[in-house]
Amino acid sequence: MLESLRLRNVGPAPEMELSLGPRLNLITGDNGLGKSFLLDLAWWALTRKWPHDLNSALTSGYAARPTDPKSPAVIELKVRGKAGRLVDYKSEYNALEQAWRGKAGRPWNPGLVLYALADGAFAVWDPHRNYWRTDRDADVQERLPAYVFSSQEVWDGLQVDIQGRSTRVCNGLLADWASWIRERGPDAHRMAAVLEGLGPHVGEEPLRPGAGFARLSVNDARDIPTISMSYAPSVPILHASLGIRRITALAYMMCWAWREHRIAADQLGETASSRVVVLFDEIEAHLHPRWQRIIVPALLKVVQTLTEDQSASIQLIAATHSPLVLASVEPHFDENQDRLFGLGLDAGQVTLQPQPWAKQGDVLNWLVSESFGLTQARSVEGERAIEAAEAWMRGDPPAPPFETMENIHRELLRVLPGHDPFWPRWIVRWEEPRS
Ligand SMILES: Nc1ncnc2c1ncn2[C@@H]1O[C@H](COP(=O)(O)OP(=O)(O)OP(=O)(O)O)[C@@H](O)[C@H]1O
Ligand SMILES: [Mg+2]
Incomplete structure (x- = not known):
């Protein structure tokens, strides 16, 4: 579990400090202020590898660069390792080597780390499989440092070079899910349960595997797994919508990572750890509001389904642009284990602030809260007209094109729609006799 992250001379702000909660952490902020960057940093803090360095097919997840190459750039972090021990790590950028340098040794994180990037790519780190040893203060990498999938590789499988040999390390969703379904064993059952756990339930059908396989064309010999839709019993998963594919890919990555973690634990004579850190960029991407409203509470619960362990724990660090995601966590937010952060601009500088938790009630209030910072949740034109009307009512000097009450009206x-709540205030003034 990642406890804290402190950055100096790297990223969009001269300094940033993130003191994370053990369970849910939500990061909001305008475009370009560093949400994805912070998730990349959180991934690095837990794995010490940059996603793009391990897979150049990715379109993001690049190694962090110092802002000013002439000044020291530092990343400091605290991770809670096995048996709850807090471990500090400090890394400085070595400009000559163009690399982040710190004490040798593998990361201490005890559980799985799963990173869902915004473009459909995923990265997985497994404490049993992504192992390296230290020899005379140098890291010796004998196994893969992490599994980094482009969005395509999640579906078709991942092949990487290991000690000069091209090795298939994951078969991908299409092949694995098909073989799990054929085996009719615990893997198919787990995948179905995780999908159902992540799907929208409110008066809707849960997300379920469809009836049998489908073929896409006579030339394509693959048996494609299907999902069941209310209007069709089996839609090939490759034809499913973006939202459904994103969640199915997440369910698969979780099931694959957990399955392989358990197999590796058995092989190594270790125990499997049911602690999972999930980093999730743009958690609402492609999801209808109905789904946005349940995705975070569903994710907080789903690791117990995945691991079949009621004591399994998740640390979720997610970036969001969705006021509905924030409204959805109101009944669940626990200040002892959850945190809300906001990236903002102050005098031209990016700042990262923990935000005091306060329920806002509905999405409109969230939109005008500090987390999203809108002055109104209306169109720009609606906001301007209301501001002009309010200025008029206060008796402020009129500004074009709102010089007259008639123009404003x-x-x-x-x-504005006829039922806009602003109307009653305005109508009273509008209907007053004018001299
Ligand atoms: N590898 C990197 N090294 C140093 N700084 C970076 C790196 N990647 C991104 N940044 C900084 O972060 C900024 C972009 O931030 P980021 O992509 O995290 O924004 P975001 O908040 O996720 O925006 P959006 O909501 O549009 O996705 C860049 O303008 C740059 O200053
Ligand atoms: Mg981003």
């Missing part, structure tokens, strides 16, 4: 009629 006409604009309000054009841009």
Whole structure:
């Protein structure tokens, strides 16, 4: 579990500090302020590898670069390792080597780390499989340092060079899910349970595997797993919508990582760890509001389904642009284990602030809260017309094109719906006799 992260001279702000909660951590902030960057840093803190360094097919996850190459750049972190021990690590950028340098040794994180990048890529780190040893203060990498999948490789499988030999390390969703279904064993059962756990339930059908396989064409010999939709019993998963594919890919990555972790634990004579850290960029991507409303609470619960262990724990660190995601966690947010962070701009500088937790009630209030910072949750034109009307009511000097009450009224009629809550305040003034 990642406890804290401190950055100096790297990323969009001169300094950043993140003191994470053990369970849910949500990061909000405008485009380009560093949410994805912080998730890349969190992944690195837990695995000490940059996703793009391990797979150049990725379109993000690049190694962090110092902002000013002439000044020291530092990443400091604290990770809670096995038996709850807190371990500090400090890394400085070595400009000559173009690399982050710190004490040799493998990361201490005791459980699986899963990173869902915004473009459909995934990265997985397994404390049993992504192992390296230290020899006279140098890291000797004998196994893969992590599994990094481009969005395509999640589906078709991952082949990487291990000690000069091209090795297939994952068969991919299409082949694995098909063989799990054929075996009718615990893997198919787990995949179905995780999918159902992540799917929308509110008056809807849960997300379920379909009836049998499908073929895409006579030339394509693959038996494609299917999902069941309310209007069709078996839609080939490759034809499913973006939202359904994103969640199915997540379910598969979780099931694959957990299955392989358990197999590796058996081979190594170790125990499997049911602690999971999930890093999730743009957690609401492609999801309808109905699904956005349940995805975080569902994820917080699903590791118990995955591991069949009621004491399994998850640390979720997610970036979001969705006020509905924040509204959805109100009944679950626990200040002892959850945190909310906001990236903002202050005098031209990016700042990262923990935000005091306060329920806002609905998405409109979340949109105008500090987390999203809108002044109104209306169209730009609606906001301007209301501001002009309010200025008029206060008696402020009128500004073009709202010099007259008639102009303002006409604009309000054009841009606001008849039931807008602003109307009663305005109508009272509008209907007052004018001299
Ligand atoms: N590898 C890197 N090294 C140093 N700084 C980086 C690196 N990657 C991104 N940044 C910094 O982070 C900024 C972009 O941040 P990021 O992509 O995290 O934004 P975001 O908050 O995720 O935005 P969006 O909501 O649009 O996805 C860049 O402008 C740059 O300053
Ligand atoms: Mg981003």
